[in-house]
Amino acid sequence: MSSVVLSERAAAKVNLTLRVGAPRADGYHPLDSLVVFADWGDTVEVRPAPGILLTLSGEASRSLPADGSNLVLQAARALQSAAGLADGAMIRLDKQIPVEAGLGGGSADAAATLRALNRLWELDWPLDRLAELGLTLGADVPACLYSRPLRMRGIGEWIDILPAFDPFDAVILNPGIAVPTGPIFKAFDAAEPAALAEAGPMGDNRLDWLREERNDLEAPAIARHPEIAAALDWLRMRDGVELARMSGSGASCFALCRDRASAQAAAEAWDGFAVAVQLGGTSG
Known part of the structure; x- marks a missing residue:
């Protein structure tokens, strides 16, 4: 059997803004x-194997199941079935993104698994086709x-790629609590x-536009978990912080910073999980 090993990064997802509407008749929220x-997250490695197997590593994997409820296994089996394959894979997930943290970790892992197996099994499916399959696994998987x-x-299925987006220096931190999405909604x-x-058009000044935007899930999350408000207050007091907000349904928060040094200083000062990152960035 081939010894080829393929790797994909499962990048942490951050909602710079999040508007949410009343639920539809089917229960989903627009x-x-x-x-x-x-530029930080989990890593998924795949290699050929007779069946589909999953191993976990990394500090954040301690509370993560390795059974059929894991989105990585669900993604692998969904692609195997959709492609009509008998091929298997040994999958290793190195988990760094905290679980139930509002950073899309499970969705990112599932997406990275689909990309990696698409390469391993030489399917050559375009991302659009993988995204259609990904939507059956979770609303964040296509993104x-x-x-x-x-x-x-x-x-989550209607996606417009931004052709040019300069990166932000930022810090991501977690107040040390897991926040399941269901109760927040x-x-x-x-x-x-x-x-x-x-939301209206972004315009030329991204920060001004972002300051006028919001995360509609922030208030209900804070009402249940005041630690989130404390984390945001702490971030807003840091030197060089331009904007602080909760990501997704929480509990992780981010701060857009004046420069990399400000982001690194905030990450080092927080007594808990924090990481300095770049958010976004593409020249098209």
């Missing part, structure tokens, strides 16, 4: 989000397949939200 990806700055709408719905109002 959204409008500016999504970027960090994570592209892993480029994008605007995500619908329930339930709390959001309890406030009887209005229909989705999509």
Whole structure:
């Protein structure tokens, strides 16, 4: 059997903005989000094997199941079935993104698995086709397949890639709590939200536009987990921080910083999980 090993980065996903509307009849929430990806995250490695097997490594994998509920295995089996293959793979997930952290870790891992197996099994499926399959695994999986700055709408299936987007120096931190998505959306719905109002054009000044935007899940998340508010207050007091906000449904928060040194200083000062990153970045 071939000894080839292929690797894909599962980049952490950050919602710079997140507008959410009242749930549709099917229970899904329409959204409008500016999504970027960090130059940091998990790693998925694949190699040929008779069956589909998964091993885990990394500090963040301690609370992660390695059974059929893991999105990595679900992604592998979905692609195997959709392609009509009998081929297997040994998959290793090195987990660095905290679990239930609002950083799309599970979706990023599933997306990286699809990209890696697409190469290993020489399927040559375009990303658009993988994204259609990815949507059956989770609303964030299509965006994570592209892993480029994008605007995500619908329930995650309507994606507009941003052709040019300069990166932000930033810090991502987690207040040390896991926040399941379901209860946050339930709390959001309890406030009887209005229909989705999509954001206007970004314009030339990205920071000014971002400051006028929001994360609609931030308030219900803070109501349940005041640690998030404390983390945001701490970030806003750091030198060089331009904007601080929660990502996704929490609990992780990010701060866009004046420069790399400011981001690194904040990451080193936080008493807990924090990492200095670049968010976004593409020349088209």
